[in-house]
């Protein structure tokens with residue numbers, strides 16, 4: 001029998017996870033696989049990019065992944081790299097909120113949107129008494145009735161404006177770089193909608209859930225919530241790439257169109273002849289998928305093109321420890337939009353994970369841009385660095401020049417799950433099932449994080465090889 005020709009478009013973590021899963025399945029089922037992974041850039045990894053410079057380890061994009069969602073951790077086990085994972089230094093498991101000129105600790109037990117521990121919440125200087133009482137009203141409020149509500153509207157309704165402005169908005173901006181009034185609750189944090197339906201009160205629901213399963217996710221107690229690799233996130237990219245057959249990966253190959261060809265598919269682009277394949281997994285951004293499929297299925301292309309993306313940048317600064325005043329005893333701080341600042345958040349990278357800065361130094365990573373402040377990306381690198389440094393001067397009192405500066409721009413890299421997202425994804429998945437042998441995967445559909453991308457890529461490979 002002829003080998004099954006599979007083409008994967010995009011060499012980010014989704015495409016790599018899909019290609020790797022396809023190789024695994026072909027071995028399990030003794031199917032001969034002819035795999036080609038096409039990546040437009042000159043390197044694999046997409047938004048995952050780690051750099052070592054002057055003893056610092058800089059993550060230009062993601063710095064960790066969620067261990068609670070099992071697929072990424074399970075992939076690490078199968079790749080034999082689980083022992084390369086490191087956990088957060090939980091002595092410093094604290095996040096500050098930069099508000100009214102000061103850094104206020106997020107009260108212990110605050111879970112994204114709501115408090116779960118009474119003492120630290122009552123004592124917190126982050127909220128006014130009025131704000132605290134408004135949050136407590138959640139205990140008495142009836143259930144809501146709206147089906148696909150925005151995250152902002154949900155938090156305002158249940159917990160009040162202060163909970164939204166001072167905690168939910170900045171924490172959500174750190175994950176989705178989005179405006180909570182646009183984000184769909186169902187698509188981004190369905191757990192809170194379910195809690196309301198089941199328990200009515202979010203605070204009571206979280207408190208009961210905490211009593212039932214104290215501090216252990218599905219990954220067990222061994223791992224902290226976020227994990228990374230000793231030598232940075234690119235270890236995952238290298239491990240995946242090393243498991244693919246020799247010659248399967250083609251970098252600097254930008255696909256410019258995908259069309260039906262007999263019973264299979266033809267992928268135009270790159271320098272050589274078109275690539276022909278029986279099955280295709282499109283693991284590029286959804287706006288790219290939209291362009292590639294514009295002739296194959298205009299209706300699907302339109303739906304794909306409707307998913308908006310936001311742009312952001314990271315400004316990573318290395319300092320001598322003695323040049324940064326204060327204890328730096330936290331994972332970092334987030335910044336509410338109401339403060340009118342340029343920073344979305346700052347991670348104390350070398351405090352959060354070991355091995356990120358040489359002895360006697362610290363590494364701070366600032367996050368700017370996002371759906372609510374994209375204009376800042378119009379500034380050149382020098383201006384971006386100065387802005388980040390000025391914000392750190394005000395927040396932490398750092399006045400000296402950093403010993404290391406790295407800037408990474410991520411244009412249109414973060415999909416925005418706006419209200420209506422779930423319905424749109426269901427519609428486009430229905431359309432895609434009409435295209436035999438073609439499969440979509442990536443962070444644009446059912447989860448933006450790395451663990452979700454791994455799941456999405458692997459599920460696409462399962463479908464492509466007929467395993468699900």
Ligand SMILES: Cc1cc2nc3c(=O)[nH]c(=O)nc-3n(C[C@H](O)[C@H](O)[C@H](O)COP(=O)(O)OP(=O)(O)OC[C@H]3O[C@@H](n4cnc5c(N)ncnc54)[C@H](O)[C@@H]3O)c2cc1C
Nearest residue numbers: 010012013014040046047062063254255284443448449450
């Ligand atoms: C700044 C930043 C920080 C983040 N932090 C975290 C974090 O800490 N934890 C976490 O879990 N997630 C984080 N994320 C999200 C996470 O990085 C992404 O969800 C994930 O890496 C996306 O992987 P992907 O393969 O789906 O897409 P991408 O990484 O975008 O890869 C898509 C690939 O397709 C290629 N491509 C595009 N068009 C074509 C074409 N025409 N032909 C061929 N190839 C093409 C691109 O060059 C790219 O390599 C972060 C994202 C950003 C931007």
